[in-house]
Amino acid sequence: MAGDGPLAVLRVQVTADDHAQGPATAPVTLVEYGDYECPHCGHAYPIVKEVQKQLGTQLRFVFRNFPLGEAHPHAQHAAEAAEAAADQGRFWEMHDLLFERQRALDDAHLTQYARSLGLDEGRFQAALTGHDFAARVRRDFTGGVRSGVNGTPTFFINGVRHDDSWDVATLVSAVRAAIEAA
Amino acid sequence: MSEFRGRPVILAFYPADWSPVCGDQMALYNEILSEFKRFDAELLGVSVDGIWCHLAFAADRHLHFPLLADFEPKGAVARQYGVYREQDGTTERALFVIDADGIVRWSYVSPVGVNPGADGILRALETLTTEAAHGR
Numbered sequence: 001m002a003g004d005g006p007l008a009v010l011r012v013q014v015t016a017d018d019h020a021q022g023p024a025t026a027p028v029t030l031v032e033y034g035d036y037e038c039p040h041c042g043h044a045y046p047i048v049k050e051v052q053k054q055l056g057t058q059l060r061f062v063f064r065n066f067p068l069g070e071a072h073p074h075a076q077h078a079a080e081a082a083e084a085a086a087d088q089g090r091f092w093e094m095h096d097l098l099f100e101r102q103r104a105l106d107d108a109h110l111t112q113y114a115r116s117l118g119l120d121e122g123r124f125q126a127a128l129t130g131h132d133f134a135a136r137v138r139r140d141f142t143g144g145v146r147s148g149v150n151g152t153p154t155f156f157i158n159g160v161r162h163d164d165s166w167d168v169a170t171l172v173s174a175v176r177a178a179i180e181a182a
Numbered sequence: 183m184s185e186f187r188g189r190p191v192i193l194a195f196y197p198a199d200w201s202p203v204c205g206d207q208m209a210l211y212n213e214i215l216s217e218f219k220r221f222d223a224e225l226l227g228v229s230v231d232g233i234w235c236h237l238a239f240a241a242d243r244h245l246h247f248p249l250l251a252d253f254e255p256k257g258a259v260a261r262q263y264g265v266y267r268e269q270d271g272t273t274e275r276a277l278f279v280i281d282a283d284g285i286v287r288w289s290y291v292s293p294v295g296v297n298p299g300a301d302g303i304l305r306a307l308e309t310l311t312t313e314a315a316h317g318r
Contacts, residue, residue, distance in 0.1 A: 008299075070212050070244045145214050150299035151206065163296065 008161030012143035014062050019091045021052065022060035027182040028175050031062045031156040033144040036079060036098040037072035037105055038152040044166060045099040051171045058179055063095060065140040066152050074105035076137065081110040081124075083133035088119050158182065184284065190223040190310055191280040192303055195265050195273040197294060199231045199239035199249075207275065207297045212245050214300055221307040223279075228252050228259060230272055265291060279306040 014020065014029055032048065034041040052061055065082075067075035078098050085094035097113045098105065107128070114124040127133060144154070148161055155162040155171070158178045164170050196207050208227050211218075218225050227249040231239070236249040252259045252273065260266040260273040267274055277298060279288040288306035292298035 011301075068209060068213050070246075071209050141213075142217065145217065145299070146301050146304065148299045148301050150210060150297035 008148040008163070010156045010159040010161075011147045014060075018062045018064065019086060019095070020060055020062045021092060023057055024060060026058055026060040028055075028058060028158055028178045029060045029062060030171075030175060031064060031159075033064050033066035033140070033147075033149045033152060033154045033156075035065075035067045035072055035075045035152040036082070036095075036102055037075040038068065039102070040151075041153045042099055042102045044153045045096075047166060047168050047171065050168045051175065054168075054172055055175055059175060064144060065137045066144045066149055066154070067137065067141065068152060076134070077107060077110065077128065078105045079137045079140075080128060080131065080133045081114070083136055084124050084127035085114065085117065085119060087127060087133070088123065090117050090119060093117050186224055186280075187284055188282050190221060190282060190307060191278075192218060192223055192225045192307075193228060193263070193278040193280060194225065195228045195252075195260055195263070195276040195278075197267075197270070197272040197275060198229055199235050208239075208245060208249075209243050210297065211300060212243065212247065215246055217300070217304060218307070221311060223307055226250055228273065230256055230260070263289075267294070270294075277303055279303060279310070281310055 010031060014031065030051070032044070034044070048061060052059055065079040067079045069076045082091060082094045082098060085091055094113065094117060097117070101109065101113070110128065111121070111125065114121055147156070153166070155166060157174055162174055164174060194207065194211065201207070211225055215225065225247045227247065229249070230252050232253045233251045236251055240249055250259065256271070257266040257273065263276065263278060265274040265276040275292040275294050275296070275298060277290045278286050281287045287310060288302070290298060290302050
């Protein structure tokens with residue numbers, strides 16, 4: 001077994017259960033494992049938007065949860081809040097709000113965001129207090145660990161971990177290279 | 183190390199405390215301790231940082247596993263495992279999975295700038311468990 005090093009490939013395939021933007025038939029799928037309270041992920045948020053804008057229908061973007069709860073006390077609850085919003089068909093709106101307000105992720109703010117998105121507040125609240133989506137978040141997290149996620153954000157391009165930097169130019173050219181290879 | 187006989191031990195050498203990224207190697211392992219515990223495995227972090235540095239780092243990052251100070255004589259443990267970097271005065275980023283009998287069953291040396299994550303460790307622990315179940 002010696003030398004059998006970590007293989008940095010996505011071990012959990014993208015399915016209909018995932019939160020995705022862009023066509024399922026796109027030649028390239030970019031998967032991000034992220035944490036709503038991680039400042040690096042906050043930094044990556046507008047970068048991903050720009051990459052999506054530049055690549056249009058060539059790209060499908062998938063977000064999976066990787067909350068580092070020991071480092072970021074609100075990350076787990078924020079992830080559950082996004083899943084609770086997804087349950088009401090508003091995942092991406094909540095995802096965006098959380099990254100745009102990532103310094104204000106306590107429960108009072110999460111409730112406020114749910115309200116501003118017009119979610120059924122009682123249902124949202126119940127999901128949050130009952131930790132209805134904790135298992136889902138954990139499933140994302142363990143799948144990430146098994147795929148070699150080694151911090152946040154970690155990106156996979158067509159299933160291969162992107163170990164390079166993730167500025168717009170680098171990500172776009174990495175995705176373009178994957179389109180060529182597809 | 184002999185005090186850990188009877189259960190698997192994960193020895194994680196890393197270059198230094200206070201790495202400036204979210205979810206650095208030790209912080210990542212801290213988040214997935216429960217996965218290691220499923221295999222009854224004990225995780226030990228090792229670097230050449232001194233004990234006070236380790237205590238401050240562990241407190242700041244809320245680490246729930248021990249950090250060993252390979253500080254005096256510097257790098258002695260790392261040398262025993264062949265993962266000391268003379269030119270840098272730090273250890274490699276190296277992982278060892280040691281079985282219940284104290285035998286190294288898996289090891290991996292990562293490029294020093296690359297956090298190796300935890301999937302290799304988990305696969306090694308799974309292999310140990312499977313082999314034990316089959317009365318290897």
